[in-house]
Amino acid sequence: MAAKQAERQLVEIFGHAPRDHSSAARTFWQLNACPFIGKECTKFDHTRTICYGTCSVTNAEQEVVICPNRLYENNYEAIRKVGSDVFGDIPFMLFNEYVRIVASGNHQMDCLVALGHNSGKEVKISQLSMDWVIAHIRNQQLVEYVGIEVQSIDITGNYRDAWYAARDMRDSIPASGHGLNWANVHKRLIPQIIRKSLVYSKSLLVKNGLHFIVPEPVYQRFEAIIGANIPLVDRPGKEVIVVHTYDIGPRVEQGRMRRLVLNRELMFDLNEFSKRFISGPNLPPGIALDDKIRSILAVS
Structure with a gap:
């Protein structure tokens, strides 16, 4: 049973x-x-x-x-972590902090500025809306930036x-x-990751490809489609997707909130990810489709 x-x-x-x-x-x-x-x-x-x-x-x-707002705990700690991973120990600020410093007359900053949810506005081009962009600004010049996609x-x-x-x-x-709605993983979420990663990979100012922040159980559904054995790479790059998966931490006493816990960090090639989504290792064989249609129509 x-x-x-x-x-x-x-x-x-x-x-x-x-x-x-x-x-x-x-x-x-x-x-x-x-x-x-x-x-x-x-x-x-x-x-x-x-x-x-x-x-x-x-x-x-x-x-x-x-x-997705659940993934922004502790003053956007998961977003700040990406900034630190990519750019090192450079002051990080949300857009409103940046505006206040610029308004004070300080134009010689070396800092990271986050554009995204509740921080300035999302960067939109064509029909794509980038969840987050962390921009490295030095002396009023855009030096480099990195993209982040956040999904629940x-x-x-x-x-x-x-x-x-x-x-x-x-x-x-x-x-x-x-x-x-697990169907959204292959209908919407994976295609979005691929399309946005492709845009970032073609930028002249991006050296580190798209970072993807996602709950661990949701990423496991990605693996069910692309395969859990996707080859990993050992360093970031323009055509590399970096995945950060999170779980909710242990239960706590009343009046307190559970912490978000980093589960895995994975890096893999964008082209390999795209190829596996299109032709993926877990696609059913054609004969399964033949048999399904026969069974619906009750024919041989």
Whole structure:
């Protein structure tokens, strides 16, 4: 007999456990505020009247981040890490910090400036919107920059009953009815990574290719498509994708928030990644398609 699938649960709401009734946790509920970006949460229902604030959920035995803002904890630490990895020990600032320094008359800076979510604005060219760009500025000159893509996973289904039980601080929270839109991995997420990586690889000012920040369970779905045995490279470059996967850390006492934990860092060639997506090792054989159509039509 097949093992019973684990019930799906909400893991974090407004940054805290659903059963966290502490004043710290309930303040974020009352404010409809995201503790990771310090602003109003963006996860509203379709009527824009209920702010759900759901950061992460379970899928089978895994805990999965479903909101990219969850990946920005500790003042965008994951973004800052990329800046440090690529450019070394150079002062890092968000766009508003940069504007204040320029306005003060300091034009001889050697610094990193992040353009992206809540920092200036996203860089858009043609129909592509780059999540983050970290620019190295020296004496008012753009010296170099690196791109960062941040992805979580979209949710499907309905978790309203579980959410209301958490909101009302009931003793029992029912299982959630949510699902996860894994089809988006091959429909949207992988094609976006390839297209944006190609753009960065053609830039005259990019020496270090696209960095990809993603929850570990989501990247495992990438591996199910491109194969987990993709050859790795040992140094970054214009045509290298650098993947940073994150998990949610251990559970904590009430009133506190779980930390984001770096799980893996991988580097591989963009061309190899693209080739595997198109012709990939895990594509079904043609005969499987033949047999499927025969079975639908009940013919031989």
